[in-house]
Every structure is written in structure tokens, then in C-alpha cells.
Amino acid sequence: MLYASGLLLRTVETGLINGRPDSNAIFRAVMLRAMCGVFSSILQWSIQRVAPALQRQVMAHFTEYMLKERLRLDLPTSADKNTGSGLHVYYLWHNFQFLCGVFERLFRLISQVVFTIQQPSGGITLTLLSLVSPILSTKLLRQNPWSGPFLYYASNLDYLRVGALNMFVSEEYREEIIAGNIGTWIVREYERARKALGKISDANPHAIYATHPTPVPTMLIQLSGDLPTFYWAASALFEPRAFSITSFAILQQHAQALRFTVSVLFNEVSGIQNCVTTVKDLYKMADVKNKIVDGDQPYPNSALSSDKGMAFELRNVSFAYPGSTSKENAIRDLSFKIPAGHLVVIVGPNGSGKSSLIKLLTRLYDVDSGEILVDGIPIKQYRLADLQRAQALLTQDHKLYPLTLAENISLGNPDKFDDMDMVEKAAEAGGASEVIRKLKDGLETNLNPIQTAHANELEGHKKLEAILKNLESKADVSGGEKQRLVAARTFMRFSSGNIRFAVADEPSSALDPKAEHRLFQRLRESGDGKTMIFVTHRFGHLTKYANLIICMKDGQAVEIGTHKELMARRGEYSELYNVQAQAFADSTM
Numbered sequence: 163m164l165y166a167s168g169l170l171l172r173t174v175e176t177g178l179i180n181g182r183p184d185s186n187a188i189f190r191a192v193m194l195r196a197m198c199g200v201f202s203s204i205l206q207w208s209i210q211r212v213a214p215a216l217q218r219q220v221m222a223h224f225t226e227y228m229l230k231e232r233l234r235l236d237l238p239t240s241a242d243k244n245t246g247s248g249l250h251v252y253y254l255w256h257n258f259q260f261l262c263g264v265f266e267r268l269f270r271l272i273s274q275v276v277f278t279i280q281q282p283s284g285g286i287t288l289t290l291l292s293l294v295s296p297i298l299s300t301k302l303l304r305q306n307p308w309s310g311p312f313l314y315y316a317s318n319l320d321y322l323r324v325g326a327l328n329m330f331v332s333e334e335y336r337e338e339i340i341a342g343n344i345g346t347w348i349v350r351e352y353e354r355a356r357k358a359l360g361k362i363s364d365a366n367p368h369a370i371y372a373t374h375p376t377p378v379p380t381m382l383i384q385l386s387g388d389l390p391t392f393y394w395a396a397s398a399l400f401e402p403r404a405f406s407i408t409s410f411a412i413l414q415q416h417a418q419a420l421r422f423t424v425s426v427l428f429n430e431v432s433g434i435q436n437c438v439t440t441v442k443d444l445y446k447m448a449d450v451k452n453k454i455v456d457g458d459q460p461y462p463n464s465a466l467s468s469d470k471g472m473a474f475e476l477r478n479v480s481f482a483y484p485g486s487t488s489k490e491n492a493i494r495d496l497s498f499k500i501p502a503g504h505l506v507v508i509v510g511p512n513g514s515g516k517s518s519l520i521k522l523l524t525r526l527y528d529v530d531s532g533e534i535l536v537d538g539i540p541i542k543q544y545r546l547a548d549l550q551r552a553q554a555l556l557t558q559d560h561k562l563y564p565l566t567l568a569e570n571i572s573l574g575n576p577d578k579f580d581d582m583d584m585v586e587k588a589a590e591a592g593g594a595s596e597v598i599r600k601l602k603d604g605l606e607t608n609l610n611p612i613q614t615a616h617a618n619e620l621e622g623h624k625k626l627e628a629i630l631k632n633l634e635s636k637a638d639v640s641g642g643e644k645q646r647l648v649a650a651r652t653f654m655r656f657s658s659g660n661i662r663f664a665v666a667d668e669p670s671s672a673l674d675p676k677a678e679h680r681l682f683q684r685l686r687e688s689g690d691g692k693t694m695i696f697v698t699h700r701f702g703h704l705t706k707y708a709n710l711i712i713c714m715k716d717g718q719a720v721e722i723g724t725h726k727e728l729m730a731r732r733g734e735y736s737e738l739y740n741v742q743a744q745a746f747a748d749s750t751m
Contacts, residue, residue: 163195163198163199163202164273164274164277164415164416164419165277166191166194166195166197166198167195167412167415168412169191169194169195170188170191170192170194170195171408171411171412172408172412173187173188173191174188174191174408175407175408217255220254220255220258221251221252221254221255224251224254224444225251227444228249228251228444228447231447231448231450232447234452235450235452236452236453236454236526236546237454237521237526237527238453238454238484238527238528239450239451239452239453239454241484241485242453242484249440249443249444249447253440254440254441254444257436257437257440257441260430260433260437261434261437263430264427264430264433264434267423267426267427267430268427270423271420271423271424271427274416274419274420274423275289275420277416278292278416278417278420287393288390288393288416288417289417289420291389291390291393291417292389292390292417292418292420292421292424293420293421293424294386294389295383295386295387295389295421295425296421296424296425296428297424297428298379298382298383298386299383299425299428318359318362320355320356320358320359321359321362321364323351323355324352324355324356324359327348327351327352327355328352330348387421390414390417391414394414453528454525454526454527454528454546455528455542456545456546457542457543457544457545457546458543458545459539459543459544459545460544460545460548461536461537461544461545461548461549461552462537462548462552462662463537463539466537466538466539467537467662468502468503468537469691470502470503470691470692470693471502471503471504471662471663471691471692471693471694472502472536472537472552472662472663472693473499473500473501473502473536473537473538473693474499474500474523474534474535474536474693475498475499475500475534475535475538476496476497476498476499476532476533476534476535477497477532477533477534477535478495478496478497478531478532478533479493479495479496479497479522479529479531479532479533479534480493480494480495480496480529480530480531480532481493481518481522481527481529481530482530483518483527490716490717491530491717492515492518492717493515493518493519493522493529493717494515494716494717494718495532495718496519496532496718496719497532497719498712498719498722500693500695500710501693501709502537502662502693503691503692503693504693504694504709504710505686505689505694505696505707505708505709505710506693506694506695506696506708506709506710506711506712507695507696507697507698507701507704507705507708507710507711507712508520508695508696508697508711508712508714509698509699509701509705509711509712509713509714509735509738510713510714510715510734510738511715511738514714514715514716514717515714515716515717515718516667516697516714517557517667517668517697518717519712519714520555520557520665520667520695520697522534523663523665523695524549524553524555524663524665525541525542525546525549528542536549551658551660552660552661552662552663553661553662553663553664553665554574554652554655554656554661554663554664554665555652555664555665555667556648556649556652556664556665556666556667556669556685557665557666557667557668557669558645558667558668558669558670558671558672560648560651560669561648562609562610562644562647562648564608564610564611564612565608566605566606566607566608567594567598567601567604567605567606567607567608567609567647568582568585568605568606570647570651571585571588571589571592571594571605571647571650571651571654572584572585572654573651573654574588574650574651574652574653574654574655574656574657574658575654575655575657575658577658578654578657578658582605584654584657585605585654586605587653587657588650588651588653588654588656588657589605589647589650591649591650591653591684591688592646592647592648592649592650592651592652592653592681592684593646593649593650593677593680593681593684594643594646594647594649594650597639597643597646597647601637607637608637609636609637609638609639610636611635611636615630615633617630640672641671641672642672642673642674642677644672645669645670645671645672645673646673646677646681648669649669649681652664652669653684653688656688661691661692662691662692662693663692663693663694663695664685664688664689664692664693664694664695665694665695665696665697666682666685666694666695666696666697666698667697668697668698668699669681670682670698670700675700678700679703682696682703682704686707696708700742701739701742702739702742702743705725705739706725708724708725709724710722710723710724711723711724711725711728711735713728713733713734713735713738715734720733720734721733721734721735725739
């Protein structure tokens, strides 16, 4: 393009000087310039055609890689922010584009320098003068704050107050604001904080940082950008015979292009390091070691394991969550045994360590001190996959997956993923059949589909608005209905025949008493060959069936025994039980 433009200008200038324009030469120069333009257009069109498909392939490749690496992480490792799992695949594509652009500009720079130097007069001088401005820009202006590590935050309390109060416009708080009649207070408090904030600027920190205290650097950079023009002015003054308007126009054009390319490359130098660091962080994910170390002992152990279920023994077990700010451990010096096949109920107030104990028994976390034995062997010696295959965990925190309800349930037993008869039986056992029948698409309903439908400027287009509203719409179910669907997944898991240890940790918090009773009854009825643990605040209808009751308080097992034994002690368990019994007695009076 540079060569073709220069050739056309020289051909026209020669014709004007001679008074006889060479039409053939001008035609050839115009055709060469046109061919360069056509080739450039085809190249740009090809890039636009290829780039989206290439982007999809690159992002799909790294998405699959990151999916695999993230899914293999255990709970404490995934919670560690230093694992690199926070990377987003889009940044990888952005870095890929950035590095491609750097190579493109390097090639452009080389070609521009070579072409400018080869000009008949002033090429080398003009090249050097063109580099002065970008070099001064790098040296005189402040360092780009994006070029290295940085950290900024707001510490002004009034500024934080204004931001917090502005969040009240969210629909999340609307009902409570109206019910509490606190709208006036919010406005009044916002006005007070805004006035107290005064004229403090909250402009972009990078823009503030990049502003130089004096205009001198900017003036020098501006003048240095005009050095090629000053050079040609001096040439016209001192060597008028060598002066050529065409050469000046050509080299001025090349100087501007060269200056722009160098400036961009200087600004991108730090970005190269960031790209390399991001890619290195990505591949470090494969080197992240799980904090829960896998064992090599198969489970079940034919010589030790019972057909009745898992047996547990805890010896002086203590545990605190990684990074916890609490002064006390979540579990403190626990020691007890759970024989295989027992039905165990764990009771205690909130924060007593019930759920933490379950996470240790299922080895979602490892103990900090002490030891847990499963069937007489330390739990850390077993293969994690074998233990997980033999466990079923049902909690109030379990979520529905962004899949159909059939898939949600069948994932309890992936080996029978397509067995719809088994799925329907599991739904019936979990009390979810009625929920599914109410939905238009039944088991094929996706309560939270992936959102891909987008639209712009639909104001006034009611039909299009209606279509958009119905596309990929979310289905609402109550908290109790969600718990029934999750429970169905657990019963599907029972159908695998591998389960030896089942846990129900507050799985019925959103269920009505009748539905809760049915769920617990079905869970108990499926207890053959399983050690079962129930964690619940409403335990009156369960403890009479329990082989063992563990009463937790402040991370310790303060009482262990049967219902009869613990009631006779008149201790912590007896007090909790009598509070519930009294509530029922009062309600029937």
C-alpha cells in the first residue's frame, strides 16, 4: 500500500513537471493501488469470516480444559483463591487476539522502517525523527497504571455510605422497604452523606494518575511529533534543488504511520507480560494439588466392611474451616463410635457443629487433628471415588442443576441416566411427582434454562416482546418443591445399590410437617444395608427410631445415647426435646 501510493504520486508529479502526463504509467499506478485495496479488503473480509469460528474453537478448547480442571478440585482447594480457578475463558481469547495484534504490528513496523529507509533522500533521518515522539511519550509521561500490579479502594465512609444507600433501589429490598416504611429515612440519610462527601472526585483512578502536574511533557511530545515536518521545511530552505513536494508527502505519510505503530507497540510492551502471566496461570491449574489427599485402599473392604453399612469411629477429632475468623474450632475433641447399620440422629442448636461433623464423615474436609476410622481403617487411606460412590448426601443447600428435571433426578445414578421408569419411581419416593405433574413440560421442564435470547429496541412491538418473554422463560417452584425434587435425586442414588452411608442434613426446612414426616419415613424405610444419619431441628418423630442420638453444643458432643438414656439424664437433649414437646402440647390445648 505504501509503495503503490508513492508510485502514483511520483508518476503524477513527473507528468505535471514534464507537461506530458504518461497515461499508461498513471493507469498502471492506479491499477496497482486499486489491486492493493482489493487485496486488503479481501484480507479484512477473510479475517471477519474466520475470526468468529476461530474464537469459538479457541474458547471451547480452553473451556473444556478449565471445566475438567475445576471439577477435579475438592472443596477446600476450590475455596482457595490462589488456585487460578477464577480465570475466565474470554480473557484467554482476548490475550490471544492481543498477541496476534502485537506480531502484526511488529511486522508492520519492520516493513515501514525498511520502506522509509530505502527512500531516495532523507529516509534514515526521517525514520529517526519519527521515533522521537513515541520514545518521549514513554519517558516523559507518567507510567501507565495498567502496566503493572495495582490496588485501589475507597476508604471514605461517606462515599461508601452513598454507595450502600443507593443499593436500596434494587427490587431485592423493595418489599421490606415498603413494609418497614423506611423510604424517607433512606432519602434523608443519602442527602446527609452526599453533602458530607462534598466535592471529592470519584473519577477513574487511572485517569487521575495519568494527569501530569504541568503541560511541559505534553508540549514536548507535540513538538517532537512535528520534527519530520520541521526537517522538510529546513530541507526546502537549505537544499531547494533536492526538495520535492511528492517526496515530502510520501515520507510525511510514512512518518505518521511509523510513529503511530511505534507508539502502540510501546504501550503494548507491558501487556505482553500480562498475557504470558495469564496463560501461565491457566496451565498452573493442572499442577494444583488437592488438599484432600487420595488414598489407595479400595472400599468396601471385603475383609472388614459390613453389609449393614459403614461403621465410624472418631478419635479426638478437631477441625476448623480454612481461613475461619472464629476463635473456636467448628469441631472440638470429638470421640465416639457409630456401628454399621445404625440410624443416628444429630441434634443441637445452630452453630453447634452438626453440619461440620457431616462434612468430616463424608470427607468433604479432613480433620485438623485426631482421626476418623471407617470400618476400622483410617478414612484417609480409602480411595475418594470409592467412598463417594458409597455415600448419599441430602442437605438443604443442594441445588437444582440447569438441566431438565429428568436429568436432575437421573444424575443421582448416572449409570441409569436414561431409565425413565427408575426416574419416576425416585420422583414418587421423594414426593416430587405432584410437582412434576403441575408443570406443562413435566420431566422435560428446565427450571433455569441457559439464557441466549436477546433483543433491542422492542418498545412498541408487543408481539416481539411476548415472544421474547416466552423464550427460555424460567419456571418458578417453591422452596419445598425444590427440596422434593432434590430428595428424588437422592432416592435415585439409592437405586444404584452401592450406598452404605446416607445423610439427611436439614433436607426438609421448607417442607410442611406432613411432607417432612413422609420424607423421613421413606428415608428410614430405605435404610437396609445403610448407616443413616439425620440432622434436624424437628427431631421428635425421629429419635424414637434412633439407635443412637448425638447432642452437639459448641462443636462438642455433650451427650451420646438413646432417647430413653438421654431423657433420664435430664441434660441438654432433654431440654431441647421438652421445648419441642411443650410447643406441641400448647398447640393442642
